[in-house]
Amino acid sequence: MKLSLNTQIFTGAAIGVLIGMAISPLAQDSELRVQSLYALGLIGSVFIDLLKMVLIPLVFTSIVVGVANLQAHRQVHRVWTSTLGFFILSMALAIALALAASNIFKPGEGMQLAMFQDAMQNFEAHRLTMPEFFKQFLHELFMNPFAALANGKVLAVVIFALFMGIALVVGGERYQNIHKLLQEAQELVMRIVGWIMHLAPLGIMALLAQLVANQDLSLLQTMGKFVTLIVATTLIHGVIILPLLLYLVTGVTPLRFWRGAREALITAFATSSSSATLPVTLRCVENKLHVKPEIAGFVVPLGATINMDGTALYEAAAALFIAHLAGIELGTGQQLVVFFTAMIAAMGAPGIPSAGMVTMVMVLQSVGLPAEAIAILLPIDRLLDTLRTAVNVEGDMVGSLIVQKLVQR
Numbered sequence: 001m002k003l004s005l006n007t008q009i010f011t012g013a014a015i016g017v018l019i020g021m022a023i024s025p026l027a028q029d030s031e032l033r034v035q036s037l038y039a040l041g042l043i044g045s046v047f048i049d050l051l052k053m054v055l056i057p058l059v060f061t062s063i064v065v066g067v068a069n070l071q072a073h074r075q076v077h078r079v080w081t082s083t084l085g086f087f088i089l090s091m092a093l094a095i096a097l098a099l100a101a102s103n104i105f106k107p108g109e110g111m112q113l114a115m116f117q118d119a120m121q122n123f124e125a126h127r128l129t130m131p132e133f134f135k136q137f138l139h140e141l142f143m144n145p146f147a148a149l150a151n152g153k154v155l156a157v158v159i160f161a162l163f164m165g166i167a168l169v170v171g172g173e174r175y176q177n178i179h180k181l182l183q184e185a186q187e188l189v190m191r192i193v194g195w196i197m198h199l200a201p202l203g204i205m206a207l208l209a210q211l212v213a214n215q216d217l218s219l220l221q222t223m224g225k226f227v228t229l230i231v232a233t234t235l236i237h238g239v240i241i242l243p244l245l246l247y248l249v250t251g252v253t254p255l256r257f258w259r260g261a262r263e264a265l266i267t268a269f270a271t272s273s274s275s276a277t278l279p280v281t282l283r284c285v286e287n288k289l290h291v292k293p294e295i296a297g298f299v300v301p302l303g304a305t306i307n308m309d310g311t312a313l314y315e316a317a318a319a320l321f322i323a324h325l326a327g328i329e330l331g332t333g334q335q336l337v338v339f340f341t342a343m344i345a346a347m348g349a350p351g352i353p354s355a356g357m358v359t360m361v362m363v364l365q366s367v368g369l370p371a372e373a374i375a376i377l378l379p380i381d382r383l384l385d386t387l388r389t390a391v392n393v394e395g396d397m398v399g400s401l402i403v404q405k406l407v408q409r
Helices: 005-023 031-072 076-105 113-121 130-141 145-151 154-213 217-222 224-250 254-271 274-288 293-306 309-325 332-346 355-366 371-376 378-408
Strands: none
Touching (some): 031 154, 031 274, 076 224, 076 293, 076 309, 076 378, 154 254, 224 254, 224 309, 224 378, 274 293, 309 378, 371 378
């Protein structure tokens, strides 16, 4: 009996964790460890590169065709407002949860920044003020579409595709051939995604084996309270809050959602990239969760660039963690600043190297915390990134189902 792709991916993930646990105790310079990690790195990077290969064509065709079809049915305004409304609500709930949990459990209390002085001295934070952030962000929105397509600037591609989709509708019959061509191009790219997914079990196995093998357990124990808080709050948001919102609005049960979303969630966990996972996310949303292609093609690519529940939660909690380490008590007003800055920062600043760390610096600076303190988070960031990326992607899928339901009313 042939196993389903879902089962193959889940099995690959489990085997990857076991392989990683077997490699982890080996000496750093042992031949077996070096060769094993090289082979795993090669397999994992090929899988991610294949997903990135189809990313831009898929985003472009999905948005153009989706907007054109929505405009034709006079639904684009309702989809647009519902989408942004959901993104803001879900990120606000995630940040509120992070701040509440951090105030109750106070991770970092009893520890001092001096314990991490060496790490902080050897790290130079890429500082970015709020005005510079907005300037950079706007610059990345509107740019040469060919440069955006060639360089993988997803947000700029989304913006250009929105304009082109609207132009197709305004042009009407005159551009019917282009509309049909892009529809066929989208179907073609989705077929290629289907082929790539046959490699998913192997790719995910390699990525998770690498992740587990490279973890420093002693460091995780030192920062155990913070790591536990992030994992717990991220799981509460992903397992309780988002499924509850979905059920209240659409009546879709969590179990039905997990079944349809599993491929995308495991891929997001393994790759730690919402963008790289986007082809898989779209496939799950359209084929397994039965969201209309025009709605999925609009909500999911936009969500992969600006809807970051897990990231927003992490950045808010990290700000309070570092405040506790520094012995600084942030008042209600300062925590509100963290709330809004984390929401803006989580939407990301495309085109900046190490964008996540740069935007984290902005959150710290907003309330006068030392920017160099993010060096403390770097060694544990990769592990926590897996979980928050899975929740980021889950938010996009939940959002597409909720938007479809709201538009139908």
